[in-house]
Amino acid sequence: MNDRATPPSLENSAFFMPFSMNRHFKKAPRLLARAQGVHYYTPEGRKLIDGISGLWCVNAGHCRERIVSAVQKQVAELDFAPTFQMGHPLAFEFADKLASLAPADLKRIFFTNSGSESVDTALKLALAYHRARGEGHRVRLIGRERGYHGVNFGGTAVGGMVGNRKIFGALVAGVDHIRHTHDPEKNAFSRGQPRHGAELADDLERLCALHDPSTIAAVIVEPVACSGGVLVPPVGYLERLRAICDQHGILLIFDEVITGWGRLGKTFGTQHFNVIPDLITTAKGITNGTVPMGAVFMREQLYQAFMTGPEKAIEMPHGYTYSSHPLACAAGLATMQVYEEEGLFTRAAELWSYWEEQAHALKGLPNVIDIRNIGLIAAIELAPRAGAPGARALDAHIKAFERGAYIRVAADIIALAPPLIIAKSDIDQLFEIVREVLKTTD
Ligand SMILES: Cc1ncc(COP(=O)(O)O)c(C=O)c1O
Numbered sequence: 001m002n003d004r005a006t007p008p009s010l011e012n013s014a015f016f017m018p019f020s021m022n023r024h025f026k027k028a029p030r031l032l033a034r035a036q037g038v039h040y041y042t043p044e045g046r047k048l049i050d051g052i053s054g055l056w057c058v059n060a061g062h063c064r065e066r067i068v069s070a071v072q073k074q075v076a077e078l079d080f081a082p083t084f085q086m087g088h089p090l091a092f093e094f095a096d097k098l099a100s101l102a103p104a105d106l107k108r109i110f111f112t113n114s115g116s117e118s119v120d121t122a123l124k125l126a127l128a129y130h131r132a133r134g135e136g137h138r139v140r141l142i143g144r145e146r147g148y149h150g151v152n153f154g155g156t157a158v159g160g161m162v163g164n165r166k167i168f169g170a171l172v173a174g175v176d177h178i179r180h181t182h183d184p185e186k187n188a189f190s191r192g193q194p195r196h197g198a199e200l201a202d203d204l205e206r207l208c209a210l211h212d213p214s215t216i217a218a219v220i221v222e223p224v225a226c227s228g229g230v231l232v233p234p235v236g237y238l239e240r241l242r243a244i245c246d247q248h249g250i251l252l253i254f255d256e257v258i259t260g261w262g263r264l265g266k267t268f269g270t271q272h273f274n275v276i277p278d279l280i281t282t283a284k285g286i287t288n289g290t291v292p293m294g295a296v297f298m299r300e301q302l303y304q305a306f307m308t309g310p311e312k313a314i315e316m317p318h319g320y321t322y323s324s325h326p327l328a329c330a331a332g333l334a335t336m337q338v339y340e341e342e343g344l345f346t347r348a349a350e351l352w353s354y355w356e357e358q359a360h361a362l363k364g365l366p367n368v369i370d371i372r373n374i375g376l377i378a379a380i381e382l383a384p385r386a387g388a389p390g391a392r393a394l395d396a397h398i399k400a401f402e403r404g405a406y407i408r409v410a411a412d413i414i415a416l417a418p419p420l421i422i423a424k425s426d427i428d429q430l431f432e433i434v435r436e437v438l439k440t441t442d
Contacts, residue, residue, distance in 0.1 A: 036062055049429055050062070111320075123253075130251075218250060222254070224269065251278040261345075393409035
């Protein structure tokens with residue numbers, strides 16, 4: 001027996017894994033050692049199709065040569081440079097590149113290191129914007145049930161996933177939530193946007209009546225609530241939310257950490273839905289997942305509101321040591337080049353109907369109670385086992401790993417969102433594995 005046949009036990013490892021069942025995982029680890037294109041490889045060399053782009057982030061596929069070499073070159077040239085009262089050229093170049101891709105006039109960019117930081121930055125920008133224009137009484141932030149906006153205090157507070165909130169105290173004061181849009185009784189097995197539920201946006205009017213709209217700074221929603229179970233907005237819903245915000249002077253923030261960078265067949269989800277928010281939060285695919293980075297896009301009017309005081313004053317007392325880190329900027333510039341040259345911003349639109357057919361072909365398999373899809377995203381919802389919510393999908397996740405696919409599950413929902421470079425034959429293989437898994441999961 002050689003060393004590779006008996007990997008060291010991880011049972012006593014020091015690593016406190018995030019969002020994981022530590023003890024369960026460490027007894028039977030599922031390790032990924034290498035990646036290329038749409039595949040991961042285990043330490044033993046077993047090949048897995050990546051059904052969720054790493055963690056909704058590797059949109060151009062793994063270990064892309066252009067991105068890898070851009071990062072390698074950059075780390076040897078300028079490893080770090082601050083952007084507090086100093087600068088480095090790549091930060092300005094990357095911001096301008098992003099501005100050239102931005103929808104409408106959302107062309108001012110604040111850099112962060114993650115989706116969570118983008119969300120907290122956007123919330124702070126919204127509050128500070130109102131204050132700068134003399135409406136400091138707008139202090140409330142509104143999220144949505146089942147929303148996921150990362151794990152920092154602001155994002156946890158506006159988020160609406162109970163399990164992520166309940167053990168962390170009172171979170172942030174002045175936060176409220178509109179109701180979620182999931183209505184399986186009316187909308188099960190919808191293809192694309194469900195038909196029923198535009199009126200759910202009127203729940204914002206309820207909160208306006210309760211708190212008075214003059215106290216509300218911003219509403220934040222994901223155009224498609226992905227981590228909360230792939231909840232696709234009903235036809236007309238986002239438009240209605242925009243109209244209500246306009247009517248009451250409330251800023252609308254779209255959290256596009258997942259829906260950005262081609263996932264819905266356009267550069268941003270905003271462009272797919274044709275609804276323009278005031279701020280957009282991004283991360284993940286901005287560097288194809290290679291180097292942590294996030295960015296907040298804001299409308300010109302917001303940026304200009306900050307540019308009014310004395311010139312020798314800091315306009316925004318906020319930022320991170322690693323905001324616009326040189327490695328992230330290099331990775332991001334190379335990533336945008338790959339997306340553009342390979343047409344990846346629109347690839348999900350080309351694959352859409354094929355993907356949709358393959359996903360909905362799983363209807364009728366045991367325990368499947370809903371299938372939904374949009375862009376290159378699909379969710380298969382399973383009936384929970386009596387008294388054991390989440391157990392059925394966890395079994396499916398483990399069986400898929402054994403059969404050669406990495407899929408993501410949340411509660412009893414399987415989520416799929418592979419790299420945008422995926423070939424139709426890989427899509428077939430991914431769904432074939434999911435089909436076999438569902439057939440054998442009781
Ligand atoms: C919509 C949304 N916002 C924020 C985040 C948090 O991003 P990060 O994990 O990079 O902090 C995520 C992560 O999945 C997300 O899906």
